[in-house]
Amino acid sequence: MQLADTRLRPLHDRIERIKPIVASVTIGDTIEIEAENCEEYLRIAEELKAWRKGPFKINDIFIDSEWRSYIKYNLIKPHIDVRGKRVLDLGCNNGYYLFRLSADAPASLTGYDPAFLPYLQFLFINKFLQIPINYKLAGSGDLEGEYDVVLCLGVIYHRSDPVGTLKKIAGTLQRGGEVIVDSIIFDSDESLFLMPKSRYAKMRNVWFIPTAAGLINMMERCGFCGCRLIAVKETGLDEQRKTEWIVGESLEAFLDPNDRTKTIEGYPAPKRAYIKARKA
Numbered sequence: 001m002q003l004a005d006t007r008l009r010p011l012h013d014r015i016e017r018i019k020p021i022v023a024s025v026t027i028g029d030t031i032e033i034e035a036e037n038c039e040e041y042l043r044i045a046e047e048l049k050a051w052r053k054g055p056f057k058i059n060d061i062f063i064d065s066e067w068r069s070y071i072k073y074n075l076i077k078p079h080i081d082v083r084g085k086r087v088l089d090l091g092c093n094n095g096y097y098l099f100r101l102s103a104d105a106p107a108s109l110t111g112y113d114p115a116f117l118p119y120l121q122f123l124f125i126n127k128f129l130q131i132p133i134n135y136k137l138a139g140s141g142d143l144e145g146e147y148d149v150v151l152c153l154g155v156i157y158h159r160s161d162p163v164g165t166l167k168k169i170a171g172t173l174q175r176g177g178e179v180i181v182d183s184i185i186f187d188s189d190e191s192l193f194l195m196p197k198s199r200y201a202k203m204r205n206v207w208f209i210p211t212a213a214g215l216i217n218m219m220e221r222c223g224f225c226g227c228r229l230i231a232v233k234e235t236g237l238d239e240q241r242k243t244e245w246i247v248g249e250s251l252e253a254f255l256d257p258n259d260r261t262k263t264i265e266g267y268p269a270p271k272r273a274y275i276k277a278r279k280a
């Protein structure tokens with residue numbers, strides 16, 4: 001366990017000790033939980049900031065995450081059928097999409113994410129939901145197992161080796177299995193990739209931003225077929241914005257204040273392409 005994780009260890013132990021008495025649970029766009037009232041839940045939720053993905057509601061505690069993750073979820077949902085399928089969410093963060101997909105009777109749900117804080121958020125929420133999700137505190141390099149459906153959302157541009165990551169996903173998918181990949185893109189009909197000089201929208205960990213054609217090209221070369229562009233969507237302030245549940249800045253501070261079509265560094269503002277494909 002890394003240093004940062006050691007700092008969070010006591011929080012982990014407090015989450016482990018929670019014995020919630022849950023009256024009812026609703027899984028809608030906001031994952032709502034009604035549990036026996038407990039001030040400890042609010043204290044833990046606050047210590048688990050920053051909440052990037054959500055929202056969640058526990059009694060009257062509304063965890064208004066930075067991202068309204070249901071916008072992305074509702075966009076991809078009509079394109080996947082997980083009933084009876086083994087589902088993997090690579091870069092699952094706190095498990096929001098896995099929680100949502102659990103309502104559709106998948107055979108199994110697995111999430112991979114190497115970051116400790118979202119893992120703690122997952123443990124906390126799942127103390128109430130008790131959904132059988134196999135959460136691996138690990139990254140794409142450690143992928144193993146076989147799956148019928150893989151989600152790889154908002155991850156590929158964070159990878160310095162996106163080809164290696166896509167090949168890993170192809171290697172873990174059953175032949176004919178389906179993947180949905182989303183990436184920040186920039187506009188051009190050609191297969192091109194932009195490598196930011198240092199930061200993109202203040203993020204240090206953005207390596208390659210493809211065009212939609214570039215992403216499809218890369219996916220085809222990594223063992224996928226039937227690549228189909230299912231949506232292109234600009235990231236708006238309705239989807240990503242500062243709330244009291246994050247620390248620091250959000251999209252409004254990442255864009256050029258005089259020209260919202262550009263990031264603060266002068267790159268095209270974030271827009272995402274969603275590609276659906278099959279393992280060849």
Ligand SMILES: C[S@@+](CC[C@H](N)C(=O)[O-])C[C@H]1O[C@@H](n2cnc3c(N)ncnc32)[C@H](O)[C@@H]1O
Binds near residue numbers: 152
């Ligand atoms: C921009 S967030 C996207 C979260 C979610 N998939 C979504 O689309 O809303 C990127 C996530 O990928 C995770 N991540 C970073 N490197 C990863 C890797 N090598 N393998 C899997 N996940 C990774 C981060 O911890 C983070 O939770």
